Amino acid sequence: MKNSVTRAMTCGRCSHARNSWNWPARKDAGPSPRCLTAAKGLCRLLAAGCLGLSLAFPAYADNWQAPLVDEGLPSHLVAVDKHRQSFLFFERKSPLRLKYTFPCTTGQVPGDKQVINDKRTPEGIYFVEYKIASGLDFAEYGGVAYTLNYPNPVDRLRGKTGHGIWIHSKGFGIFPRDTRGCVAIGLQDIDTVGPSLVPGTAVVLAHAVDENNVPQRDDGTARYLRHRMQQWSDAWAARSEKMFDFYDGAAYSKATEDFGRFRQNKQRLFKMLSFIKIINRDIHVLQGPGYWVTWSEQFYTASNLSTEGVRRLYWQKDDKGEFRIVGMEWTPRDMGMLAEFKQGKLIAQALPVMSDGSEGPSRPALDMPESAADEKAAATAAGGEQERLLAADALVPRNQPTQITGEINWGGGSALDTLRPDERELSLTGSDEAPAVETPQQAAAPAETTPETLAADEARGPEVAPTPAAPEAATPPPPPALELTPSLREELAARASAWLSAFAERDTRAEALESGYYDAKRFNKTAGLPRGLSLGQERRERQRLLRSPWLRVYPGAQEWSVDGQTALCRLPVLFVGQRGIEEGLRELWWQRGEDGVFRLVASRWTPGEHGLSMVYLETASGEASAMLERWRAAWEKADLDAYMECYTPDALQQGRRGARFLRQQKQNLWQRVTPTLVQLSGMRFSLDKKGLRADMMQNYADSKGMSDRGTKTLLLEYDGTSWRIAREDWAAEPPAR
Structure with a gap:
């Protein structure tokens, strides 16, 4: 208690403060008014805490004590002890050793950051993203700052908010707990350590870090997770369904992106790609508060692209105690791995054996591409005259779970205003607007008398009572209900594909298209089916879309079902035109005509995401x-x-x-x-x-x-x-x- 109060009351006018805080030294005696105010407030709070009063600091976190184990540590890392206000820089020199120790200042309010503007510094594992060297206020930031990736996926999973957590300096000295959540060190100190804060540097923010007790001995968890990351990569490279078993789907959806769409995209790519090869170099691991992070330099090459960068996986235990991936981050970076791959020098890191003498959890028997043909295809994809180093990497997560992933985020809203949901289409008015579906009561009601109906009746002449049917003549039975046999499915799929091809080929001959694929008498007039556009409106909407100078259509898999005499096709479609991209679900209802040919009797379009943007x-x-x-x-x-x-x-x-x-x-x-x-x-x-x-x-x-x-x-x-x-x-x- 005495040491804490003494430390808080000192300032730039005493030798201890000059050594500990880098405050500007002054020869005149006595602490500054600012330091006196801070010291008095701290003393009151400490005293209240000793007496057990409610004025003590609230416990917003469990006062996380950061462990650093002797397995998978990076070559250098930063650790911040918020309790002692110490900035520690370690480098791995067999074993980990402390290179720099600087005084620092963190958030004005103690505890783990929870919400935006709470003035707390978060606790957990973070990584340097990039350096800001211009446009900063010198007094507040010292002219240079290094941004961190707060909130990370686990923070988002826990509902934490806020952003803009940096490591920076102060133009006129640092004071204890003097930031709004960042970590600040002295001007000379940031000049010293700054060149080592390269993008990807690991930063451990904790309530306490015991530099005299690092590294601690790994209990086997860190080594196990390094092997788990390699197994995950093997399953990915094998295009295996086992890859999805590594994830906690519900948590991943909340922390990173919708897991269902992620899985569909990956499955689609697995079918498209002839091979995938992944090499991890230096798999690292660190333990955070209630989670673990593994990361590595990663090279990816497939039959269509090659890319390199840093992959990070966030792990938590599920209800059964198994570690699952709840979050993922990808940072593309040129690390020379492509050049090494071309020269045949790029090899994966040899992981240490497990404590039982094995090579870790056994790898599944996966179809890794190892043949000479695959190696040649990999070399072609990664270099040569047709070099294509792309990053259409479907595993790159989105920044926000509600948006399409960083790789596939083309802005909000649709630019194809010609493709509109039914709610907007039904607001159209016109002479050929779709009539409402008749109820049995409406069908039985007498028709309304109009001049047109009178003229039609007069033209027909007087009504003649129909001849009563013979008693033995029975009403012909209705045709049997459709049964979705393989042959019927093939017939229906051919009709739907032909309709879409005619559309995609920009066939503006409305009559030809409609006579071949639409039942003009029953379209949008069949009881029991959804009401959509009338045939005339459907034609105009199609013509508006086809006015685009060019149009590309990407259909998804057809899904068929039958109900009585009606067959329903659910077909995801992506349209790409000069005005933008539109994706949605096209529903097509088909019935046989008198000639036995299936034709459309109803159609509906519902905008939405179905993973086809990745195919495009x-x-x-x-x-x-x-x-x-x-x-x-x-x-x-x-x-x-x-x-x-x-x-x-x-x-x-x-x-x-x-x-x-x-x-x-x-x-x-x-x-x-x-x-x-x-x-x-x-x-x-x-x-x-x-x-x-x-x-x-x-x-x-x-x-x-x-x-x-x-x-x-x-x-x-x-x-x-x-x-x-x-x-x-x-x-x-x-x-x-």
């Missing part, structure tokens, strides 16, 4: 990557005509808009100096409202010896025949420190 991304990214390779080669050869063919007429490049100005600028430049190296790596595709976005690392050198490296971002648009660059942005990487 796989196709589009392959097409776009081929174009970008032509663009890169033309740039490197200074082939102006081939280079300009890759741009749209109104392309924007570094502030210049229009192909004419881009051509003139490159022509003037290449007359003085020509490129000698244009190298692209870590290419990553995602869907955009108007097409695709491609992010990549770019290395450039020219004939005068100049070179640079940085991030290139391209927005690509499809013109109906090929992909072209609509916008080009460049951010140079700062020089190494």
Whole structure:
């Protein structure tokens, strides 16, 4: 108690404070008014705590004591002791050793962060995301900050909110518990440790960290989880259903993304890809408060793409005590793994044997691609003239569970206003609006008399009473109900596929399409079926959609059911046009006509996500990557005509808009100096409202010896025949420190 009070009351005017807090030293005696106020408040709170009064700090967390075990530790990591206000930097030098110890300051309110603006510093395992070196208030942040990935998936699972937790400095010295939730250290200290805070650095934020008792001996859990991550990778590479057994579906849906959609996307890709190969390099593990994190540098190559980055898995025990994945994060990064893979030098880390002498949990017998043909296909996918380093990685989770994943997030809302839900379609008015379905009572009621009906009656002449039927003549029995036999399913599937093909082929001949696939007499008039658009409205909606200069259609699997004489097809469909993307479920009701041919009697469209965007991304990214390779080669050869063919007429490049100005600028430049190296790596595709976005690392050198490296971002648009660059942005990487 005495030491705590003394420490709190000291300030920059005493030697102890100068050594501990980096406060500015002053020769005049006496503590500053700010320190006196803080000390008095702290003394009152400490005294109240000793007396057991309610003024003691509330327990928002279990005062987590961070354990660091001797298994799977990274090469360096940060640990923050919030209780002692200490910033510790460790590096692994057989074993882990403490390299730096700095005083720090954390949130103004003690305890684990729970909600936004509660002024608490979170407790758990976090990772440095990136460095902010400009645009910061010097007094508040000291001019530089390193962002952390709070909230992590487990934080989201626990309902925690807030953001913007950083490691930074203060322009005019640090004071105890003086941030709104961040971790701050001195100006000289952040200059010392800053170069080591590279993206991906692990940061342990805890109530207490005992640096004299690290690393502790692993009880087997850390080693087991490292093997579990490798087994998960093996199942993924084998395109095996066993991969999904590693997840806690309910928790994953809340923490990361909808697990059902995630599983459907993966299953679809497993069927599409001929092989997948995954190499993990250096699997690390750390224990958080109530969860564990494993992560590794990961190289992924498949029959359609290759990519590399850092994969993180968050593990918790389920009701049966089994560790399951509840969260996942992916950070694409160029780590040279592609180059090593091409040279045959990239190998997975050899995990240590388990305590019982085995190699860990036995791997399932999975169909890993090891044949020479698969190796050749992997090399083709990862390099050579047709190199495609893409990141249409279906395992990359979304930032928000309610959105489509980072890789597939093209903005909110649909841009295809021609495809509207039934609720909007029914608000249309017109002479051919769909009539309501008749009830038996309405069918029995007499028809309304109008001038038109009178004229029709007069034309028909006087009614003649029908001849009574012979007593022995029985009403013909209704046809037997449909039975979904394999032959009937095949017949129906062929009709539905032909209808969709006619639509996708932009057949604007409404009469031909309708006479072949629609029952004009019964469409939208069949009792018991949902009311949708009338035939005229259906025709107009189709014609509006087909006015797009180009249209691409991606159908999902057909799902069939029968009810009496009606067959229902549920068909997920993704439409891609010049105005954007629309995905939803098309329901088609079919009945046999008098000629025995199935025709449509009702149709309904319901917008929604069905995982088809991943199928489109796989196709589009392959097409776009081929174009970008032509663009890169033309740039490197200074082939102006081939280079300009890759741009749209109104392309924007570094502030210049229009192909004419881009051509003139490159022509003037290449007359003085020509490129000698244009190298692209870590290419990553995602869907955009108007097409695709491609992010990549770019290395450039020219004939005068100049070179640079940085991030290139391209927005690509499809013109109906090929992909072209609509916008080009460049951010140079700062020089190494």
